[in-house]
Amino acid sequence: MDWLDYENKAREKGYRAVCGIDEAGRGPLAGPVFAAAVILPAGIYIEGINDSKKLSEKKREELFGVIQEKAIGWSVGFATEREIDEINILQATFLAMKRAFDGLEVRPDYALVDGNRMPPLDVPVQTVVRGDSLSESIAAASILAKVSRDRLMLEIDRLYPEYRFAKHKGYGTALHREMLLQYGPCPVHRRTFLKKILGDAAIER
Numbered sequence: 760m761d762w763l764d765y766e767n768k769a770r771e772k773g774y775r776a777v778c779g780i781d782e783a784g785r786g787p788l789a790g791p792v793f794a795a796a797v798i799l800p801a802g803i804y805i806e807g808i809n810d811s812k813k814l815s816e817k818k819r820e821e822l823f824g825v826i827q828e829k830a831i832g833w834s835v836g837f838a839t840e841r842e843i844d845e846i847n848i849l850q851a852t853f854l855a856m857k858r859a860f861d862g863l864e865v866r867p868d869y870a871l872v873d874g875n876r877m878p879p880l881d882v883p884v885q886t887v888v889r890g891d892s893l894s895e896s897i898a899a900a901s902i903l904a905k906v907s908r909d910r911l912m913l914e915i916d917r918l919y920p921e922y923r924f925a926k927h928k929g930y931g932t933a934l935h936r937e938m939l940l941q942y943g944p945c946p947v948h949r950r951t952f953l954k955k956i957l958g959d960a961a962i963e964r
Contacts, residue, residue, distance in 0.1 A: 763802070765887060765894045769869045770801060776831070778867035779896025780860060780878070782852050783811065783904035787929035788939070788956075789922070789948045790912055791837040792848065794855035795903035796863055796870075798832040799896050805829060808898050810891040811905040823906045826899045833899075834862030835907045840949045847951075853878040859900075873897050919945045 769777045782794040799805075805826065811819055827833055836858025838851035846854070856878040860870065869883050873890035890897035909928055916924035921942055927935045929947075939948075939956055 763804070763895055765871050765885070765890075766799070766801070766896055769871070769885070772869075774869035774883075776865055776867045776869070777896060778832075778860065778863065778870045778882075779873075779890075779894055779898070779900045780856050780870055781811075781873040781891050781897050781901035781904055782855060783901065783908045784929070785848055785852055786931070787949075788931045788935060788952045789840065789924065789929035789945075790908065790915060791839050792843060792852050792855050793835060793837045793904045793908040793911075794852065794859045795833065795835045795900040795907065796856070796859040796867070797826060797830050797896050797899040797903060798863065798865055798867055799829065799899060800831055803829060804895065805899065808895055808902070810889075810898055811901040812891075814902070816909070819902050819906050819909075822899075822902050826903060830899070832863045832865035832867075833903060834859045834864075835903055836860075836862055837908070837911075840947055843949050844951045848949075849876065856880075859904075871897055873901065915947055919947070 766777045776798050778796050778798045780796045784792045836855045838855040843851040860880055870880055871894050872886050875886050875888050877884050877886055891901040912924050912928045922938045
């Protein structure tokens with residue numbers, strides 16, 4: 760199987776605007792969950808593209824602009840930490856995916872989504888486990904989502920420097936947990952993710 764098999768098989772069925780969708784930031788203790796949607800031209804291969812987790816930060820930043828330039832359409836959406844607390848992380852991820860999908864200027868007629876859970880979109884959807892390693896358009900979406908989220912976490916770091924968000928991007932590292940125990944949660948923390956660390960104090964806003 761090559762990078763374009765899923766896209767090509769969809770086009771063989773008659774679909775023309777095949778969209779790849781992926782998320783970034785389901786696991787962190789703080790910040791929004793992001794998603795991106797990307798429609799690439801048929802037959803295109805972007806050199807160096809891969810699952811965003813397998814690429815260096817420098818390489819992701821390089822590919823971010825290349826993907827935007829070569830894509831027929833691309834869009835990024837997110838769901839806030841408050842929405843995550845209110846509707847749970849799975850539903851918030853679906854919401855971010857739908858916002859990314861709805862933000863596309865070119866209307867897709869088919870969607871390839873990373874994972875095994877299907878977001879509520881109004882086009883046919885195929886889920887692809889490990890899709891960010893198997894589909895070029897999903898991999899492209901994973902890069903846009905990851906870079907967009909990381910950039911926001913750098914902005915959040917300037918607002919709350921004591922938590923060192925630029926270092927851990929909100930993930931539950933030892934450093935982040937240490938800062939949480941020292942300072943308690945700030946407005947961008949996902950309260951429902953903190954109960955094991957902070958107990959009942961985690962849900963206080």
